Amino acid sequence: xxxxxxxxxxxxxxxxxxxVLFFMMAFLLVGGNRNNAGMMQASLVYLVFMTVLAYLxxxxxxxxxxxxxxxxxxxxxxxxxxxxxxxxxxxxxxxTGRDIANLDTPLCHLTIxxxxxxxxxxxxxxxxxxxxANMGFYPMLFLWLGATVVLGKGWCSWGCFYxxxxxxFSKLLPKRIVSSRKFNYSLRWFxxxxxxxxxxxxxxxxxxxxxxxxxxxKAVTEFVQPTNWLIWVQTGIFVVLFLGLVVVLPLLMKxxxxxxxxxPFGAFQSFVGLAxxxxxxxxxxxCNQCGACVDQCPTFAITRETLAKNKVSxxxxxxxxxxxxxxxxxxxFSLLGVPLRGHDxxxxxxxxxxxxxxxxxxxxxxxxxxxxxxxxxxxxxxRFVHLARTGSFLFR
Amino acid sequence: xxxxxxxxxxxxxATGLFCLGTCAPVLAPLMLGEERKGLWPLLLPFLQFSLGxxxxxxxxxxxxGWAGAGAAPVLTPRRxxxxxxxxxxxxxxxxxxxxxxxxxxxxxxxxxxxRLRAPFWFGLLLxxxxxxxxxxxxxxxxxxxxxAYGLAFFLVFFLVTTLxxxxxxxxxRLSRYLSLRAVGQWAAVIVGVFYLLAGLxxxxx
Ligand code: SF4
Ligand code: SF4
Numbered sequence: 001x002x003x004x005x006x007x008x009x010x011x012x013x014x015x016x017x018x019x020v021l022f023f024m025m026a027f028l029l030v031g032g033n034r035n036n037a038g039m040m041q042a043s044l045v046y047l048v049f050m051t052v053l054a055y056l057x058x059x060x061x062x063x064x065x066x067x068x069x070x071x072x073x074x075x076x077x078x079x080x081x082x083x084x085x086x087x088x089x090x091x092x093x094x095x096t097g098r099d100i101a102n103l104d105t106p107l108c109h110l111t112i113x114x115x116x117x118x119x120x121x122x123x124x125x126x127x128x129x130x131x132x133a134n135m136g137f138y139p140m141l142f143l144w145l146g147a148t149v150v151l152g153k154g155w156c157s158w159g160c161f162y163x164x165x166x167x168x169f170s171k172l173l174p175k176r177i178v179s180s181r182k183f184n185y186s187l188r189w190f191x192x193x194x195x196x197x198x199x200x201x202x203x204x205x206x207x208x209x210x211x212x213x214x215x216x217x218k219a220v221t222e223f224v225q226p227t228n229w230l231i232w233v234q235t236g237i238f239v240v241l242f243l244g245l246v247v248v249l250p251l252l253m254k255x256x257x258x259x260x261x262x263x264p265f266g267a268f269q270s271f272v273g274l275a276x277x278x279x280x281x282x283x284x285x286x287c288n289q290c291g292a293c294v295d296q297c298p299t300f301a302i303t304r305e306t307l308a309k310n311k312v313s314x315x316x317x318x319x320x321x322x323x324x325x326x327x328x329x330x331x332x333f334s335l336l337g338v339p340l341r342g343h344d345x346x347x348x349x350x351x352x353x354x355x356x357x358x359x360x361x362x363x364x365x366x367x368x369x370x371x372x373x374x375x376x377x378x379x380x381x382x383r384f385v386h387l388a389r390t391g392s393f394l395f396r
Numbered sequence: 397x398x399x400x401x402x403x404x405x406x407x408x409x410a411t412g413l414f415c416l417g418t419c420a421p422v423l424a425p426l427m428l429g430e431e432r433k434g435l436w437p438l439l440l441p442f443l444q445f446s447l448g449x450x451x452x453x454x455x456x457x458x459x460x461g462w463a464g465a466g467a468a469p470v471l472t473p474r475r476x477x478x479x480x481x482x483x484x485x486x487x488x489x490x491x492x493x494x495x496x497x498x499x500x501x502x503x504x505x506x507x508x509x510x511r512l513r514a515p516f517w518f519g520l521l522l523x524x525x526x527x528x529x530x531x532x533x534x535x536x537x538x539x540x541x542x543x544a545y546g547l548a549f550f551l552v553f554f555l556v557t558t559l560x561x562x563x564x565x566x567x568x569r570l571s572r573y574l575s576l577r578a579v580g581q582w583a584a585v586i587v588g589v590f591y592l593l594a595g596l597x598x599x600x601x
Contacts, residue, residue, distance in 0.1 A: 186575065186578040186581070186582075187582075189575055189578035189579045189581075189582055190582045192579045192582075193579045193580070193581075193582030193583035193585070193586055194582070194586060196409050196579070196583055197406060197409065197583060197586045197587070200402070200405050200406060200409065201402070201406070204402035204405070205402075270573075271573075313573075314573045
């Protein structure tokens with residue numbers, strides 16, 4: 001791989017950004033757990049972990065590397081927490097008819113595109129969840145709205161508790177086993193087609209069809225209890241999609257195949273994410289069209305065609321990988337409407353470093369990520385302590 | 397009727413994006429060719445074009461429904477299932493291969509029509525196209541065998557394809573972000589899989 005020119009922050013700017021972030025995270029993570037000593041201690045551990053990661057990220061400029069560690073930990077914490085919670089509250093993982101009738105299904109953000117039309121036209125919520133419960137409709141809606149403002153499409157690399165699983169598996173092997181040189185890049189439009197179909201289908205059937213038939217993450221969260229052959233087929237589809245798109249292909253290709261080639265919510269977020277002012281842009285003065293970024297983008301957002309126009313496509317998930325591997329420092333986080341100025345070390349200055357677009361974006365993204373992952377990560381830490389003490393991962 | 401509307405919507409999605417993606421390079425200059433100021437001069441050729449398409453679709457819908465009514469006695473569930481499978485194969489081939497070169501009628505006719513500069517005729521001829529989602533729509537109406545069903549089906553089909561056409565022609569912005577052709581192609585593949593399942597359900601008791 002060509003030599004890269006990663007642009008980190010000076011020591012003083014890194015310490016400043018990390019300190020401010022530390023106090024904000026401490027207030028939001030630890031402050032909320034004042035009445036629970038165990039959670040408070042676990043949150044403190046997580047706070048230290050996030051603070052160290054943030055410092056390393058700012059100082060080294062390796063956004064992708066340290067984000068990737070955070071993102072994988074977050075997704076694994078989600079799964080390790082979600083299933084035990086179901087076992088503790090319901091006594092079983094598989095959804096029964098009674099759970100559905102009682103609206104006991106946690107809502108996830110993937111359903112949002114399917115809920116909009118039926119909600120607007122008929123005023124109904126077509127997913128069996130409670131409106132105000134933890135992981136019910138309104139909490140998830142506000143989480144998504146907040147994420148869209150702070151992260152835009154960056155949700156897919158900093159906020160989505162499923163995306164981290166793709167990320168994790170894509171990082172496990174040191175080298176690619178399947179080259180993507182002959183990859184058919186038109187596949188990256190598949191999620192948009194799937195989005196169109198499921199939105200229309202769900203509206204007509206008044207049923208979130210993606211959840212019933214196609215969601216790969218049912219394999220590691222919850223699924224309807226198989227009681228007839230049709231539900232067995234559906235469950236089989238979930239497992240095959242999960243193993244294929246989230247485990248095997250990311251392992252072999254070292255790319256996030258579920259996120260880049262399948263997830264309809266990612267396609268939806270590509271559009272609504274345009275409301276967020278941060279962009280990833282290629283400086284045509286610096287880029288020599290070497291193509292390293294095309295080969296490395298985990299979500300297939302840069303192709304030879306987009307590169308020729310010095311653009312990344314609408315599907316860019318703001319992961320930072322291209323910036324890390326570009327040998328000419330030609331790709332940067334930027335703010336809409338602000339011309340690219342270059343952020344190389346030749347222009348030092350405390351304030352200009354702190355207010356660089358990449359500093360602002362990563363600061364907001366880390367804070368948002370820490371807040372939404374904090375509770376889960378702390379709970380999982382406590383579960384491990386509980387496991388060591390009692391031999392059980394469940395609290396009761 | 398709701399199921400009919402659903403199928404028409406999905407086929408409209410597939411055909412709308414793909415065929416219009418193919419025809420856009422010709423269609424856009426036709427709509428926006430001359431310097432036109434204001435909304436009405438911009439809308440008028442679009443409305444003429446849409447009227448042409450609507451007429452074509454109404455004729456196709458009514459004829460397919462009428463012909464299907466005549467053939468109704470011989471249409472057993474097994475035969476319907478088999479024809480669904482054939483349609484699924486057609487849609488999958490169409491989506492995966494990126495269309496059939498020989499069938500790109502609008503592309504063949506486009507230079508002539510562009511010279512005619514008559515949006516109504518352009519719409520009428522584009523309306524009688526032969527891409528697989530359109531054939532799937534015709535087959536669906538034929539298998540139902542009702543003229544009214546055919547008219548309703550193609551009305552929805554028309555509305556959905558118009559939805560795609562409108563931003564494409566009037567705004568042209570969506571294509572800045574997406575490859576409409578590729579999205580349409582993949583939508584055809586997904587709809588093909590749905591037809592495959594529907595066909596199998598009819599064939600396997
Ligand atoms: S932005 Fe240009 S110079 Fe940088 S990796 Fe991509 S093609 Fe190479
Ligand atoms: S374009 Fe760059 S920042 Fe965007 S997803 Fe690809 S590698 Fe990540």
